[in-house]
Amino acid sequence: xxxxxxxVAEVCAAAKLASRLLxxxxxxxxxxxxxxxxxxxxARTGEILEANLLDLEAGRESDLGDALLDRLALxxxxxxxxxAGVRQIAALPDPVGEVIEGFRRPNGLEIRKVLVxxxxxxxxxxxxxxVTIDAAALCLKSGNAVVLRGSSSAANSNELLGRIAAxxxxxxxxxxxxxxxxxxxxxxxxxxxxxxxxxxxGGEGLKAALMEHATVPVIYAASGNCHVYVDSSADLEMxxxxxYNAKVQxxxxxxxxxxxxxxxxxxxxxxxRIASELQAAxxxxxGDDLACQLVPGMAPASAAxxxxxxxxxxxxxxxxxxxxxxxxxxxxxxxGHSEAIVTRERDAARRFQREVDAACVYxxxxxxxxxxxxxxxxxxxxxxxxxxxxxxxxxLRELCAFKYLIEGDGQVxx
Amino acid sequence: xxxxxxxVAEVCAAAKLASRLLxxxxxxxxxxxxxxxxxxxxARTGEILEANLLDLEAGRESDLGDALLDRLALxxxxxxxxxAGVRQIAALPDPVGEVIEGFRRPNGLEIRKVLVxxxxxxxxxxxxxxVTIDAAALCLKSGNAVVLRGSSSAANSNELLGRIAAxxxxxxxxxxxxxxxxxxxxxxxxxxxxxxxxxxxGGEGLKAALMEHATVPVIYAASGNCHVYVDSSADLEMxxxxxYNAKVQxxxxxxxxxxxxxxxxxxxxxxxRIASELQAAxxxxxGDDLACQLVPGMAPASAAxxxxxxxxxxxxxxxxxxxxxxxxxxxxxxxGHSEAIVTRERDAARRFQREVDAACVYxxxxxxxxxxxxxxxxxxxxxxxxxxxxxxxxxLRELCAFKYLIEGDGQVxx
Numbered sequence: 001x002x003x004x005x006x007x008v009a010e011v012c013a014a015a016k017l018a019s020r021l022l023x024x025x026x027x028x029x030x031x032x033x034x035x036x037x038x039x040x041x042x043a044r045t046g047e048i049l050e051a052n053l054l055d056l057e058a059g060r061e062s063d064l065g066d067a068l069l070d071r072l073a074l075x076x077x078x079x080x081x082x083x084a085g086v087r088q089i090a091a092l093p094d095p096v097g098e099v100i101e102g103f104r105r106p107n108g109l110e111i112r113k114v115l116v117x118x119x120x121x122x123x124x125x126x127x128x129x130x131v132t133i134d135a136a137a138l139c140l141k142s143g144n145a146v147v148l149r150g151s152s153s154a155a156n157s158n159e160l161l162g163r164i165a166a167x168x169x170x171x172x173x174x175x176x177x178x179x180x181x182x183x184x185x186x187x188x189x190x191x192x193x194x195x196x197x198x199x200x201x202g203g204e205g206l207k208a209a210l211m212e213h214a215t216v217p218v219i220y221a222a223s224g225n226c227h228v229y230v231d232s233s234a235d236l237e238m239x240x241x242x243x244y245n246a247k248v249q250x251x252x253x254x255x256x257x258x259x260x261x262x263x264x265x266x267x268x269x270x271x272x273r274i275a276s277e278l279q280a281a282x283x284x285x286x287g288d289d290l291a292c293q294l295v296p297g298m299a300p301a302s303a304a305x306x307x308x309x310x311x312x313x314x315x316x317x318x319x320x321x322x323x324x325x326x327x328x329x330x331x332x333x334x335x336g337h338s339e340a341i342v343t344r345e346r347d348a349a350r351r352f353q354r355e356v357d358a359a360c361v362y363x364x365x366x367x368x369x370x371x372x373x374x375x376x377x378x379x380x381x382x383x384x385x386x387x388x389x390x391x392x393x394x395x396l397r398e399l400c401a402f403k404y405l406i407e408g409d410g411q412v413x414x
Numbered sequence: 415x416x417x418x419x420x421x422v423a424e425v426c427a428a429a430k431l432a433s434r435l436l437x438x439x440x441x442x443x444x445x446x447x448x449x450x451x452x453x454x455x456x457a458r459t460g461e462i463l464e465a466n467l468l469d470l471e472a473g474r475e476s477d478l479g480d481a482l483l484d485r486l487a488l489x490x491x492x493x494x495x496x497x498a499g500v501r502q503i504a505a506l507p508d509p510v511g512e513v514i515e516g517f518r519r520p521n522g523l524e525i526r527k528v529l530v531x532x533x534x535x536x537x538x539x540x541x542x543x544x545v546t547i548d549a550a551a552l553c554l555k556s557g558n559a560v561v562l563r564g565s566s567s568a569a570n571s572n573e574l575l576g577r578i579a580a581x582x583x584x585x586x587x588x589x590x591x592x593x594x595x596x597x598x599x600x601x602x603x604x605x606x607x608x609x610x611x612x613x614x615x616g617g618e619g620l621k622a623a624l625m626e627h628a629t630v631p632v633i634y635a636a637s638g639n640c641h642v643y644v645d646s647s648a649d650l651e652m653x654x655x656x657x658y659n660a661k662v663q664x665x666x667x668x669x670x671x672x673x674x675x676x677x678x679x680x681x682x683x684x685x686x687r688i689a690s691e692l693q694a695a696x697x698x699x700x701g702d703d704l705a706c707q708l709v710p711g712m713a714p715a716s717a718a719x720x721x722x723x724x725x726x727x728x729x730x731x732x733x734x735x736x737x738x739x740x741x742x743x744x745x746x747x748x749x750g751h752s753e754a755i756v757t758r759e760r761d762a763a764r765r766f767q768r769e770v771d772a773a774c775v776y777x778x779x780x781x782x783x784x785x786x787x788x789x790x791x792x793x794x795x796x797x798x799x800x801x802x803x804x805x806x807x808x809x810l811r812e813l814c815a816f817k818y819l820i821e822g823d824g825q826v827x828x
Contacts, residue, residue, distance in 0.1 A: 020745070024768055105790060109779055118801055119771070192625070196801055211606070211629045217802045238824040245826035331434070353819045354438055357533070365523055365822025374827070375818075376519060387532055387610055387815035388631045389803040401801035404789075405767045408779025410652040412659035413788070 008187040011175045012194040015120045015145035018172030022143045023117045025170075027094040030141055034090035036168035037137065038083040044164060045079050051160040052129065059153055071128050072154055082133045082161075085379065089137045092378040095397040096143045110407045115400040117143030119196035122188050122216070123381070124149045126202040129157040135199075136165040136174045138381050142399040147195065149177045149188055182209060189214035196401075199394070201382055219390055221382025223254040224337025225309045226367045229326040229352070230270055231343035232263040238364060239342040240274050245366040246340065248281045252311050254383055255338045255360075255370040259306060259316040261326050264290070267319045271295055275317075283313045290319035306333045323348050327355050334358055336385045338367035359385060359392035422601040425589045426608040429534045429559035432586030436557045437531045439584075441508040444555055448504035450582035451551065452497040458578060459493050465574040466543065473567055485542050486568055496547045496575075499793065503551040506792040509811040510557045524821045529814040531557030533610035536602050536630070537795070538563045540616040543571035549613075550579040550588045552795050556813040561609065563591045563602055596623060603628035610815075613808070615796055633804055635796025637668040638751025639723045640781045643740040643766070644684055645757035646677040652778060653756040654688050659780040660754065662695045666725050668797055669752045669784040673720060673730040675740050678704070681733045685709055689731075697727045704733035720747045737762050741769050748772055750799045752781040773799060773806035 006014075041048070052074040059069050101113040121144045123135040132148055139146035150158040155178065162176030177184055189198050189210060198218045200206050210218050228246050230239040246257035262270055267290060275285055275295040285291075286301040298317070305316040306329070320326045330339050340362035341352040349363040360370045370392060372380025377395035384390040390398035420428075455462070466488040473483050515527040535558045537549040546562055553560035564572040569592065576590030591598055603612050603624060612632045614620050624632050642660050644653040660671035676684055681704060689699055689709040699705075700715040712731070719730040720743070734740045744753050754776035755766040763777040774784045784806060786794025791809035798804040804812035 020769070020771075023771070103790065105788070109783060109788075111789060116771075215625045217631065217800070219802075235824070241824060241826050249827055349821075355434070357434075357437070357530075358817065360818045360820060362820045363822065365820055365825040366827050368827040369523060369820065369825070370818075374519070374523075375525060376517065386631070388633075391815055392818050401805055403772065404774045404784075404806050406774060406776045406779055406783065407763075408777065410649070410655060411779040411783070412655050413663055413780055413782040 008177060008184060009191060009194075011147055011177060012120065012188070012191040014172035015147050015175060016194040018170050019117065019119045019145040021170050022140070022145055022173055023096070023119075025143060030094065030143070031090045033140060033168050034086050034137055037133075037165050038086040038090070040164050040168060041079055041083040041086070041133065041161075045076055048079055048157070048160055048164075049074060049076075051156040054156040055154050064153060068153070072157070074129060074157065078130065082130050085130075085134060086137045089141050089379050092141065092396060094141065095400050098397070100402060107411055108409060109411055112405045113402050114405055115397065116403050118399060118401045120145045120147065120194055121399065122147045122149065122195050122198045124185065124188070124198060124200045124202065124206065124210070126151045126206065129154045129161055131201060132158045132161040132176065133165060134379065135381055136162065136169075138379060138396060138399060140169055140173065142396045144399055145173045147175050147177060147188065149185060185209065186213045189216050189218070192216055199382055219382070219384050219388075219394065220386050221384055221394065223309050223311065223335070224383075224385065225259070225307065225333060225335045226255060226257050226338045226340075227259045227261055227330050227334060228257045228340045228342065228367065229261040229320075229330070230263060230266060231323060231326075231341055231345065231348050232265040233344040233348065234263075234266060234270075234342040235344060236266060236270050236273075239270060240277065242340065242342055242364070242366050243274055244277055244281070246368055247278060247283060247315050248313070249366075249368055251313050254309075255367050256311070257315065257340075257367055258309055259318065259333070261318050261320050261329060262291075263323075263326070264319055264321050267291070267294055271317070271319075278315060281313070283315050285315055285317050287317040288319060291317040294319075309335070323351060327352060330356050330358075337383065338362065338370040340365065340367050359383070422591060422598060423605060423608075425561055425591060426534065426602070426605040428586035429561050429589060430608040432584050433531065433533045433559040435584050436554070436559055436587055437510070437533075439557060444508065444557070445504045447554060447582050448500050448551055451547070451579050452500040452504075454578050454582060455493055455497040455500070455547065455575075459490055462493055462571070462574055462578075463488060463490075465570040468570040469568050476567075478567060482567070486571070488543060488571065492544065496544050499544075499548060500551045503555050503793050506555065506810060508555065509814050512811070514816060521825050522823060523825055526819045527816050528819055529811065530817050532813060532815045534559045534561065534608055535813065536561045536563065536605075536609050536612045538599065538602070538612060538614045538616065538620065538624070540565045540620065543568045543575055545615060546572045546575040546590065547579060548793065549795055550576065550583075552793060552810060552813060554583055554587065556810045558813055559587045561589050561591060561602065563599060599623065600627045603630050603632070606630055613796060633796070633798050633802075633808065634800050635798055635808065637723050637725065637749070638797075638799065639673070639721065639747060639749045640669060640671045640752045640754075641673045641675055641744050641748060642671045642754045642756065642781065643675040643734075643744070644677060644680060645737060645740075645755055645759065645762050646679040647758040647762065648677075648680065648684075648756040649758060650680060650684050650687075653684060654691065656754065656756055656778070656780050657688055658691055658695070660782055661692060661697060661729050662727070663780075663782055665727050668723075669781050670725070671729065671754075671781055672723055673732065673747070675732050675734050675743060676705075677737075677740070678733055678735050681705070681708055685731070685733075692729060695727070697729050699729055699731050701731040702733060705731040708733075723749070737765060741766060744770050744772075750801075751797070752776065752784040754779065754781050773797075
């Protein structure tokens with residue numbers, strides 16, 4: 001467990017040491033630790049609420065704003081949800097040791113490619129204290145040590161939650177860094193000898209800071225500018241349900257749609273109808289010229305709208321002349337997260353899936369399914385929009401590296 | 415094809431555009447381009463030798479040194495070998511489109527995880543001009559655009575080789591950056607909008623420069639400080655063959671052994687015998703106290719020897735008291751490349767494979783097998799000692815990312 005008397009380098013070195021032990025722990029031992037953490041969270045609810053109250057009071061004094069205060073606030077229900085989340089992670093299959101490939105070479109060498117923990121993972125996050133527990137539990141289950149660096153506004157909550165988790169894990173396995181300021185962050189993300197991966201969960205400012213300073217590999221778990229494209233051959237009833245779901249069901253998350261593209265041939269039949277459904281749900285629509293002609297009263301979209309991740313009940317609406325134009329729009333404005341086409345035509349579906357460069361490309365389904373749980377991976381620590389190592393949901397298996405285990409009978413190379 | 419009139423940013427933007435087309439090219443088209451490149455290399459041998467002569471003359475004038483001049487020099491045989499290498503890459507299976515996982519969710523969504531090209535790969539390398547062609551061919555086959563940045567000492571050779579390759583590939587697919595100085599490198603490795611991955615092939619200076627400047631993800635293809643550990647239960651005849659092979663067969667490569675560790679119980683029986691075999695092959699041995707006692711005349715190892723990748727006919731020799739001590743030595747001094755144990759005991763083999771943190775962990779086989787060809791992957795662009803994305807040989811499949819293709823019948827999330 002981290003204390004403020006240890007330097008960042010010392011915490012990371014202790015984590016590296018712990019990672020050696022964690023890599024060899026069997027599943028039962030890891031699950032027992034997770035169960036103990038879940039029990040302790042529930043048993044110490046009062047203590048956690050007291051620590052959280054300190055953060056809330058400090059937040060009110062520094063005018064943190066209602067939205068951030070709400071994200072920061074814990075109550076009995078939220079603590080119980082954290083404990084339940086830990087128990088869910090304990091119930092997931094252990095990825096460590098999974099043989100992902102195996103073959104025998106002509107010379108008799110038997111080669112297995114086997115999942116192993118990455119080692120030490122640094123998770124850098126903002127606001128919500130539950131990330132402390134989620135990240136600790138996912139890393140523990142996947143045999144990784146974790147160094148957590150939350151926001152200073154949640155310092156008291158994170159410190160206690162991290163301490164509770166650390167008390168039930170091997171020494172050094174779970175640490176919470178304390179100390180305000182960017183220096184701690186910069187030091188953390190340059191510990192190349194002891195930290196194997198940085199996973200940030202935060203906004204563009206955090207991303208920019210990491211881009212500038214990090215020498216440890218980073219998986220950017222970015223938010224998404226996702227599109228739903230309604231092709232000329234689409235089942236318009238299905239298209240309406242998908243567009244509505246992708247925008248309205250939970251607008252504040254990264255896999256919600258931000259732009260609706262409609263083929264010109266079905267725009268007149270489709271747009272007025274979906275517009276009134278969306279408007280009835282409180283969605284503000286911003287359209288291009290053709291969309292505005294078809295939907296009286298729709299606000300005109302500015303150039304910036306096509307690149308905006310609203311994360312709210314706002315939707316940009318564009319009319320395109322062809323599948324090619326739709327793909328070109330997605331390529332120009334998408335962030336590589338989740339993109340959907342609604343179509344009856346096999347060729348259009350295949351072409352959209354082949355040419356759109358995104359983690360998840362949907363045919364006739366809502367973008368909202370991009371999620372570790374929905375993909376059957378269990379919990380996730382984020383959603384990668386970059387291409388290396390992990391793309392899409394980052395679950396337990398994505399927190400692993402692999403190694404090759406090679407068995408011989410004295411083979412030498414000639 | 416790059417010309418000196420294009421800026422680094424323009425070259426990378428053109429590569430990104432080309433990568434869209436490359437991602438959709440079918441295997442036949444890519445193989446036809448590779449065949450044309452191989453033919454052109456042979457047909458234009460005279461022209462290539464002329465360009466190479468310019469580099470060799472400049473190298474001699476600037477006192478480049480015999481070893482580097484030899485690496486730089488091309489002849490008809492080396493050019494024919496390059497062409498043969500390109501034809502071998504054409505003959506390999508196309509990784510693009512390979513379904514690496516596929517499943518149906520309870521709600522009927524069908525999800526496939528499919529290999530796709532990474533996009534634009536920057537390869538930064540030193541000396542040998544054949545890397546220009548190897549890298550271009552591997553990237554083309556895997557559907558990636560490539561931006562090449564060789565050393566200034568091979569500028570004329572690389573420029574012509576890159577131009578020949580580019581003439582038979584889609585516009586922008588293969589580019590060679592010209593212009594000396596670290597500015598070009600720094601600009602290249604910060605093109606986050608258009609470059610998806612940097613692969614360096616070079617020494618520690620290049621690695622340090624990239625660590626400092628790169629914002630694009632980098633796969634470090636480092637050399638290796640590899641160990642052979644002879645356990646107390648080892649078949650000493652087998653151990654002798656493996657140790658000899660790992661050191662002597664090709665000492666200048668990254669998967670050659672640099673340290674031999676021997677269990678105390680078999681040191682007296684094993685060390686004098688392997689020492690005389692190795693010394694007969696011209697190997698200089700540097701031992702710890704116990705090793706020196708057992709092999710009269712062996713030079714004592716300094717602390718630095720345990721961390722030195724000799725890449726030559728020198729071998730450090732240590733005697734350890736236990737399997738645990740051997741593993742601890744490997745963990746402290748290894749670079750995560752290739753490590754071998756020779757043992758008859760199942761538990762020792764399993765424990766060594768589980769606890770040693772390296773890309774390739776061998777039981778009863780030479781470390782020299784860590785190689786794309788030996789693993790059945792065909793050609794390789796390097797060997798990764800880092801853990802993210804690719805670990806071990808980097809072949810065609812490691813030059814790919816994946817995406818999820820999801821097919822539905824109107825599914826929405828509730």
